[in-house]
Amino acid sequence: MALTKKGEFWYGTTSGDTQAELRSYSLANRHEAVRFAASKCDCGCRTFALQTDEEAGVAIRTCTDCGQEHLMGDSADHVEEAAPEAHECVCENEVFELMSGVCVYEGTHDVRWYYIACHCVECNLVGVFADWKCEAGDAAAFLAKV
Ligand SMILES: [Zn+2]
Ligand SMILES: [Zn+2]
DSSP states (O other), rough: OOOOOTEEEESSSHHHHHHHHHHHHHHTSOOOEEEEEEEETTTTTOEEEEEETTTEEEEEETTTTTTOOOTTTTTTTGGGGOEEEOOOTTSOOEEEEEEEEEOOOTOOOOOOEEEEEEETTTOOOOEEEEEEEEEEEEEHHHHHTO
């Protein structure tokens, strides 16, 4: 499956499609995402509601199966001053598979920019729903917490 465009939106079916859209968005943003990780709840579920506050640098995912809330990446460090808002797809669904990607500082493994791409489980839309400049240190440790 490859990404297909309908109107102004892109649609895909696999996590590879979501990753491709994230990378393309990051290139347009001139901070290329080079490392990626898909979100998975401790219970094994891969679909979530997503709330973000890009200014505070906070993302919270809520598992659609067990209801566990998780602060993604380094969000726990910024949640005090955050006012996260829920994301809704253009089809009004609020359940997504999530793919995170990070740009790193050249020659390092340190996170420079954070992207969160969503795949809508209802209509298959894929898109980056949130991104921000993020200085969270080691990319592997960061992506282990998405
Ligand atoms: Zn769960
Ligand atoms: Zn949708």
